[in-house]
Amino acid sequence: MDRWIGMLIVLTIAAFFALAVIEISIQNEDRLMVATTTSLYDTGLLDVITEQYQTVYGSNLYFLALGSGQSLEHAKRGDADVVLVHAPELENKFLSENIGGARKIIAYNFFAIVGPGDDPAEIENMSPLEAFQKIARTGETWISRGDNSGTHTKEKSLWQAAGLEIERLTDESWYLESGSGMGATLQIANERRAYTLADIGTCLKYRHENLIDLKILVNEGRELLNVYSVMAVNAENHPYLNFQKAVQFIKFLISDEGQGIIGEFGVIDYGRPLFYPAVQLLKENTNPQLASWIREYAFFDNSECPPQYRLGQDELYA
Missing domain, CATH: 3.40.190.10 (Periplasmic binding protein-like II)
Incomplete structure (x- = not known):
């Protein structure tokens, strides 16, 4: 009996450390899982973003291409590090439940x-x-x-x-x-x-x-009006998530380089952009009417991400 108890203890400890190693390897792996709305994926925009992001950072991007609702559900379960969605009502709920944060509006179209x-x-x-x-x-x-x-x-x-x-x-x-x-x-x-x-x-x-x-x-x-946002999934709920790389990806999307990719995508093939960059528009109010529409439709408490949901990333809103 003592022998079987001893073996059980050893197996339990081994299983614990195996799981710990798996979680650490997932967290440290140089990859980012993105749950995304199908429109960003189907158009091919994410292919262009991926190519440039991987060139700059050397990180691998993987995508779960689903509707916004399903993307947020997968993120809630810890299946993704970051989400790209276009459903402000659902995004507000996602933030208020502390599932994700550091939300930035990156693009719009109609x-x-x-x-x-x-x-x-x-x-x-x-x-x-x-x-x-x-x-x-x-x-x-x-x-x-x-x-x-x-x-x-x-x-x-x-x-x-x-x-x-x-x-x-x-x-x-x-x-x-x-x-x-x-x-x-x-x-x-x-x-x-x-x-x-x-x-x-x-x-x-x-x-x-x-x-x-x-x-x-x-x-x-x-x-x-159709507004696209990016949010990091809160790693407090799933410690194995790659939160730092999620923030890195957000910073890339709102950078001049990332916004340039969004604004130029589609011009050669379709004679017009398929999406329009939103960061500069909101920051400088370059088109007051359109900026007002976006704020009315996709802001919460007069902010794209109220302070309590920023997950310590206040520099994103400077």
Whole structure:
């Protein structure tokens, strides 16, 4: 009996040290796991960022490309060191639950309502809310992401602002959910000759590559503003996370170099940027109206990251 107890103690101690070694090796490994929204991934922007980041820092970047909601859930479980998302409502909850912090707004563009070229609902050039009302009234097929992503969150807010209850819409025969990322949802809408809400970046890329022939029908208005943020996951909850490299990555994205990559991406292939850098805009108020829209939509308590959620990284906000 004493022999078996002794063996059990030895095995327990060995297992403890093995786990400790695994955690240390994960923490010290020269890599960064990024949970990201699909729009940044599908457009190819992250490929360009990765190439330059690895050249400068020698660190390997790995991506979990999911909707914003799923990305934040994975981060909550400790599956990622840093998140790139575009769902301010979900981000605010993420901060308030002390799951992550050091949030910085890095980019913006606009969502677009896209649909068949013949536009059977006749929504082209309407305001976003008028377009949503008209689609519901005519019963033309609508494809929703239905995945708690940033795009899905925006879509639900637009239906609500248009005076329509999302719970009732999901019972309508014309309202369908893909449960997929942005690229797949666009392709489903293309096949079904349906309408959908898309981030303009992914839409332009898929049109350019002849993967879809949907037409951009509505793409103006503050209601369609789309803001991208980066946040580090709080290592207090998961000590094996690479917090210092997460902060390094944030600093790279908000640097002149990182912002330059964002602002130049897409210009050669599409004749326009797919995303617009936000750091200088917010810091210097270069476009007061647009800066005001971003602050109204994506600031919490008049800040992109209130002091209590900065995880000791106050220099990011100087």
